[in-house]
Amino acid sequence: MTLSRMAHPSRLATRPRVLLGCLMLAAFAACGDPGSKPPTPSPATPIAQARARDNGTTVIVEGHVTVPPGLFSSDTGNGSFAIQDDTGGIYVKVAETLGFGLGDHVRVTGTLNEELGLRILESEPASIQKLEGTRQVLPxxxxxxxxxxxxxxxxxxxxxxxxxxxxxxxxxxxxxxxxxxxxxxxxxxxxxxxxxxxxxxxxxxxxxxxxxxxxxxxxxxxxxxxxxxxxxxxx
Incomplete structure (x- = not known):
């Protein structure tokens, strides 16, 4: 018996199915496993250690607010604030005044610098995150x-x-x-x-x-x- 060419699908005919399968796998990989945990954030550097690094170094620090945002704006003209952890404190320079209060726990990614002798951490609102918990820092x-x-x-x-x-x-x-x-x-x-x-x-x-x-x-x-x-x- 002579078999017709139509009885055996060609490789060209199977390509749409293969392509569809690849697209489904790619979409699944892009979305990730719905049950997977979010990536662990990078660890924060103790403020005292961060202060000792060179100007221009990018660091991540966490601490409690000791100077509310914008309190010194009569002199600085910006929304800067200060934070402190168990090792040290630092002044965070940021243009926008954010809604933090005394004792709020925040995480800041920024670049170390000095301004008129003062050690500062230059940052921006997108790189500043409010964390859970508050603690009033004692002088x-x-x-x-x-x-x-x-x-x-x-x-x-x-x-x-x-x-x-x-x-x-x-x-x-x-x-x-x-x-x-x-x-x-x-x-x-x-x-x-x-x-x-x-x-x-x-x-x-x-x-x-x-x-x-x-x-x-x-x-x-x-x-x-x-x-x-x-x-x-x-x-």
């Missing part, structure tokens, strides 16, 4: 002579006597110098802190004050920067 008790590089970026509490009275540096803020023993530092109050300038103006030489604030640096001078009226106590 570290230090003397004015200890407000140096090892404590830069931390939330501290420090006492001293007024050495130079109120100076109006509007629109950035207000300042004065205070000291305890051999070391003296600058108290810098940003407009956003809500501290009445008349309170600062009323301080006299030698008057004792206690300040809770972020340790910053402006060129060669270290500063303690309060965040709210309760951070400044007259003694």
């Amino acid at each position: 570290k008790d230090v003397s004015t002579s200890e407000l140096q590089e090892p404590n830069e970026g931390l939330l501290v509490r420090v006492s001293g006597n007024v050495m130079e009275v109120f100076k109006d540096e509007s629109p950035s803020g207000y300042s004065l110098l205070f000291s305890e023993g051999p070391g003296w530092v600058r108290l810098f109050v940003h407009m956003g802190a809500g501290i009445d300038p008349e309170t600062l103006r009323s301080l006299s030489l030698g008057q004792r004050i206690q300040v809770t604030g972020f340790v910053s640096q402006y060129r060669t001078m270290y500063e303690v920067v309060p965040r709210q009226p309760s951070d400044l106590v007259l003694q």
